[in-house]
Amino acid sequence: MSTSIISTKLYVPSLRPNIVLRPRLVERLNEGLHRKLTLITASAGFGKTTLVSELLSACSTPAAWLSLDEKDKPPARFLTYVCAALQTVGANTDGILASLQASQPLPIESIVTVLLNEAAVIPHQFVLVLDDYHTIASKPVDDIIAFMLEHSPPQLHMIVASRENPQLPLGRLRARNQLTELRAGDLRFTYPEAEAFLSHTMGINLSTEEIAMLEVRTEGWIAGLQLAALSLQGHQDGAGFIRSFTGSHHLIVDYLVEEVLQRQPASIQHFLLRTSMLDRMCGALCDAVLRKDGGIEGDTADSGQERLEYLEHANLFIIPLDDERRWYRYHHLFADLLRNRLLRSLGEKGVAELHIRASEWYEGSGLEMEAFHHAAAAGDVERAARLAEGEGMPLLFRGEMVPVMNWLHALPKKELDARPSLWVMYASGMLMTGQTAEVERKLLAAEQALEGKHLDDKSRDLIGHIAAIRAAQAVSQHQAETIMSESRRALQYLHPNNLPVRTATTWAQGYAYQLQGDRIAAGRAYAEALSSSRRIGHALIAIMAALGVGSIQESDNQLHEAAESYRSVLKMAGNPPFPAASEAHLGLARIFYEWNDMDAAERHGQLSTQLAKQLENTDRVTAGEVFLARLQLTRGDVKGAAEMLAKADFFAGRQHFVHLQPQIAAVHVLVLLQQDNLPEASRLAIKYELPICEARVHLARGDTAKAAAILEASRQQADAKGLKDERLKTTVLLAAALYAHGQTFKAVNLLQDALTIAEPGGFIRIFIDEGSRMEKLLREAAAQDMKSDYRAKLLALCEAEGLESKGKSEPHPDQNDKALIEPLSERELEILRLIAQGFSNHEIGERLFLALSTVKGYNRNMFDKLQVKRRTEAVARARSLGLL
Template structure:
């Protein structure tokens, strides 16, 4: 039929054995090299560039392998073929790399894509040394730009905003205008810098630009990375369902490989399902994230997953297991100096110490790492209400000014908890109701439940007063009911049938000592109507007389 097909691997082994049998020992190496080159050319002609590259490296033909690696403007490792590229580069002697600075740059680039950042700068410096005496032409300028682009990535790993922007601008100045792959990667890194600066609108636009360009040019690595980063910003802006779509898209793009991006996508989904109080799905995605990270020996991703797993264990009442996970994560973070994860580690450690009652240790961590929301929780536990309210007001103002929706929501929930501790229940309902309005469309659960019994009590009060979104409040109270750490006896149970607004008015007047006739005059109601309201109130509160109704109303926070 004159069509190509793949041999069964056993048949392929047989053919190779027959080849070795028919070749003289002296001619075998040269013959194999020629066959590999023929295979390489055939694969290239048929659009199978990774296979073409692998046969060129097996020849071995350095020049042809380098040409195929470059991929006509889109390097192979940018399209997901990181492992074969890195394996070949690791096998080359330094003399070969020095003679071709492009290979040093590709080496650094491939290492960075697998998260092996420790050896990247060394290889960039080797590339610069090899370029010292080279003529400054389009090719060398492009390499200088690529070096700057990789340094921008290193700066991003250390959260160095100034360096990201400086190196990205240098990269865009030197890179060839047609080098879409690296220029797109640089746009993505600028988006990350905007994200770190708190300009999430600019960050999302940069990520969308990078996604559009990389999808057009076939730059799979940046397409996936920008999609995940977009998902993360959507998550931070409380757009949880949009974030889930972004993470799922990234999974679909990378599901056939164990790239770091696949670990990141599952980690993002794990965080979302944790927030949605779906611990089973969260556990599954976090397990997949951890598996992918361990497959490629990526410590950065392993640690990120361990931190969310620790939070999950805390929510399940397993503080000991959470402590073990945090200890492992802390060791790796300090060993590799993962700057991006110091704050996240400290935030979860503080939650653990608050759970265990270690207020002094929690406060030291909050002050050391400048974590205002954690500090507010500590003030609340210490009974330092005024400091907590003042701090939350400052953080809330900044969140509104910079449009940091995640901070805004958390501040509102914490303000409600602090006002509850102050005994100002009616005031506490106001920020809590605002938080519920912001959170309901996106399905937030753990943001409320993780703040504990005070929020449950306020939600019960809102349920009994028929305030806010009753279906959403019911959903949150059901989540509280499953908590291992909060005994149900500490959380007041909502009324099955809440009092109406008129019944609440009548109950208030009963508590003030007014008779039925006086209530009738006060509310301009017929005496029989007032007595009917009384019967409804007694039935709903499950009491038989006025004094019991008042006591029960106070227990439920209705008075």
């Protein structure tokens, strides 16, 4: 499920008949379209929206329009509507919208980056209009707009209309001549414009002196002129009224609204007041708000649609939102004043009743978020809670995390205690947003609120939900026993129809089985959770279950199948992906490493680490760094690998990530072996009970018999436990150890077993990482006429890697030679192109999701290959070689 987009917020307001055209301002706006930003700021009633509409009708530039309101403050909601608006000018933002609808917090800067990239491929100039920008008054949104302006593609021009100066880098934009500004002094009606407005638009016959006086008294304020004209329609002495027309703007508005309202029929006054609490309205919604006991409130038989059309015709501060004249909104200032009068007239209880009617209409129309908004405004906690819980899928799981959590945060404790389900919802939201420290506190409050209550179906379901949240909390801490016990309790108490929570609990059980080494049971649980989550539309659990399935496939040596599972996660996670996708990138990194695609492995490893950094209290950053350290070691950067491992080990110790210590130690042993530090390597291998690492230490010492004995025992244990990946690892290394020990026949037979297991998955690195031992064994197998294309491929790769390793220390034979002996990799060429475009190392890292140290490492390698010392020299050398 997804949050419905209110399409009327995306309509360009149409121009009214007999509008006063303003060519002097349109010309200025037109001239500014080549800059980045046009800012139109003035208080209410200066015609900002109308002016922008006139500009768009006068030019051929396509426009994406977004009318903002205060509910658009959350960055995710704001970006959802920006994406929807940009779709009207041809942008492909479906992937971004999908990720924004996800339940987990989103990487805002990554989303904006992808959004700008999508805008950059639109083949024509276009305008993005943000109308009523002042209604959001949000620093996070200001930061988003500032980022967009800084990095906007040349075909994008932004127009911001606001009552207040936004907190944007206006000084910098002015200095760069990238800003066009219109202020209140620019927007005020001149005398000719005031004359045209009063006579042609409003139909008021005044003398030249009277028009001039009114124009001076209102200072060209268009809303003031309109309100004055409406009041003048009922005055016999127009000149006397104009002479008495004084005061500051807000007093003028108060006075004129009173005058206008009092001169309208009682039924119109009634309609205006009762519908003023609506942010936007259509005829059917107005009917629902005004309907009572089967009839329409007020002395009229007119429908809501007829009333709206009357108000538009009478210029009573109502703005059409679509071309069909179905949806409207009041001028914001007019609505504010009406709402104040409504509150004085009906009181809080009466206004709340109108909100409830609006909520009921929105719910019946399938707009549950708007229904929730009005229920919350009415203070109807019971109704708002029901709407937040959703029909089978809570709003929390449908991308409406921020408004629901804000509502829960604002509720007094007594309301939460009266409804334990709200404490549970609160805890669930805290868990989903990574605020893990608060989860248990909310769950304890829920349990305390449940004490003494009758144990009916709802109470039992809440007890089950509490247990499910605790199980999910234990997943992040890798506590198998706690996950299993809480999951069993959850499934015992949860209602059979509570499929979202039951599905999440099944997934958690799968993770516990996996931690316990029961991969078969884990695979069954993951498959069940994946099927159920897809059926009910629970995107987050579908992602987590697919990750589980992929990890089991990877453990069973099914690399191609696992890669497909991880890729399916990236598709479900959207573009840009939310942080849970970090695990999919790490899985793909491991697989591409095994397939000997080092560039792809590094790319996915870096993406995994970048996404994981957006999560709180996670071990995934450390896991990604351990993989990247292994990759550095394979590339011969022993020092860099050691530094990265030291950092990962320190962080894991500080965060008490005990389960990661063996993984870190396993790679550390490989580093120590490269450094010939056998005593320390042996100590780590024994301390963390790493038999394969122990065997490697013995092989380094030349004790092949001891190594073979350890590996044989480890292989038997892997067989007994059904650990297929461990069996393959020990078989490969055992074959190499036996060959080194002189047992050639047995070694060759074991190698054949390993090749048979590894070939379907396309394993490569597991063999060639064994270096010269494996190269000699593969040659021996070839000599014994074991014909195999797969074996021949591995032997060729081993030989090539051996030659490459020898050639790294050899000097370049001719530094003046135009050809490069060692070509640049695709990633190095990519970085070189960005250097040529003037990007700094930091900017390159942000674009390519690489750490700054990694970019610098690529630069060093690239400079060595090009025989240069500086960036400018590298670009010049590359151009001479035809690489750029």
